[in-house]
Amino acid sequence: MSTTTGPSPDRAAAEAPDRAAAEAPSRVLVLNSGSSSVKYQLLDMSDGSRLALGLVERIGEETSRLAHTPLLDGGRATRERFGPVPDHAAALKAVAEELAADGLGLDSPELAAIGHRVVHGGLRFTEPTVIDDEVLAEIERLVPVAPLHNPANLLGIRTAMALRPDLPQVAVFDTAFHTTMPEAAARYAIDVETADAHRIRRYGFHGTSHAYVSRETAKLLGKEPEEVNVIVLHLGNGASASAVRGGRCVDTSMGLTPLEGLVMGTRSGDVDPAVTFHLMRVADMSADEIDTLLNKKSGLVGLCGDNDMREIRRRIDAGDERAALAFDVYVHRLKKYIGAYYAVLGRVDAVAFTAGVGENAAPVREAAITGLEELGLAVDAGLNAVRSDEPRIVSPEYARVAVAVVPTDEELEIARQSYALVSG
CATH class of the missing domain: 3.30.420.40 (ATPase, nucleotide binding domain)
Structure with a gap:
């Protein structure tokens, strides 16, 4: 009588991490929420490829527009929707529908996280941060120094959290890259007590771009x-x-x-x-x-x-x-x-x-x-x-x-x- 044997326990244990790594979710949806727009991209971080990208603009107007471009299999044909999108919740729902039509829905087990661009992180947020109630409260406290941007960023975050409350939501701050500035560069020459009481200092913006470009420039050299x-x-x-x-x-x-x-x-x-x-x-x-x-x-x-x-x-x-x-x-x-x-x-x-x-x-x-x-x-x-x-x-x-x-x-x-x- 012949017998069939599987891999030894030692070999199975060694292979388990490899299988887990291969099966781990690797997609990240990136959201950039403005006051009347949402830009988005879905990327697969196993190879850095883009799976889809798009824009919802004129949110809250009768003439709202969604432009969605699936990038699977080399395609770049853009689909457009026109009509009222009353708020960010409706905008993200529409984005989810477009992604689902391409087999890339937000309910996919391959989605590892949703990454949010947040303009102002003050001095507290020097690294990307998983968002919880405390983080949301601090982003809100920073609204007075970023009144045009942080409120819109918060809208996008809260909407995405409602859609996928089980998924990690990560804030990546425009200001984070600049928090390494020495005090001599960051301080304004005004009364220190007044400056500290009202968070007045140089924070800098576009930090995500400056971080990326400075590293890519080094690589080019x-x-x-x-x-x-x-x-x-x-x-x-x-x-x-x-x-x-x-x-x-x-x-x-x-x-x-x-x-x-x-x-x-x-x-x-x-x-x-x-x-x-x-x-x-x-x-x-x-x-x-x-x-x-x-x-x-x-x-x-x-x-x-x-x-x-x-x-x-x-x-x-x-x-x-x-x-x-x-x-x-x-x-x-x-x-x-x-x-x-x-x-x-x-x-x-x-x-x-x-x-x-x-x-x-x-x-x-x-x-x-x-x-x-x-x-x-x-x-x-x-x-x-x-x-x-x-x-x-x-x-x-x-x-x-x-x-x-x-x-x-x-x-x-x-x-x-x-x-x-x-x-x-």
Whole structure:
């Protein structure tokens, strides 16, 4: 009589962890909730691939739109829905329906976590954090220093928690990467007691992007992040600079709010604080009116009426003097921060451009670097003109400091941090 034997107990025990690892959920849904929108991506962290992405916009309006793109098997056909989406709960329900139609529903056992972008984490949240009632309460306490962002982030979190109360929800904070700044960089020179009582200090934003781009720049140079000093220029409609020494932020341009620093699409960036008092006195403007002026009617749009760099360049080519002035003010501020952060770091290995303008506007990169040759910086016109979705060097070989274009990927960074936290 023959007998069939299975694997020995020792072998079975050895194989069990491998089977468990293979079967462990590896997908992360990343949510970026704005006041009237939800951006989302579903990623598989076993290989970093994207399974789906989309956007719900104009939430609360009759003309709401959901655009969903499944990416399975190389597909990129976008499905659209139009019609009223009254609130974030309805938006996420619609997202769940679209994902389910592709076999990627939120009830999938392969979903390991939902990762949320949260703009402001104050000084308490320096790492990605699993969300519980205490974390929610602290995010809410930070609303006064992030009134445009944290309330919307909270809406998205609470809605997702209601949909999947059993699933880990992870907050990844825009401010976290900047919490390594020394006090000399983070402190404003105002009365310490007043500052501490009202949490007034430089927090910085776009930290998820700065973290990702600084590491990818090191990789592009063939080095570890700990070996590299990088100036990162995140240039989108919102814009910020950071000085990163050995993988740690030591200074950044945005401050208590995302208003400080570089010239942006609609935000002023650095401005004399007395402008506020002057406008109150001579223009009889209220605090809310000045807030709107500096956040929504300034920057490029305030200088020339446009905040799209492509349109500004077209107008410059047509001889428009206001557009040329706006471009010059924008670039002048960039140069100031490059020089300042060069001084802060002492040694710079690379200047990395990222985000919509940084990745796509070759004239901005050229203008920002031109004249900084004595600092070891230069741009190769041919390399700079090339359009690509890949990280690349656009400086000539002789340049002492690399000038890089590194596409940012905040969703992948949020997914990585969320998955690392929940997978142990």
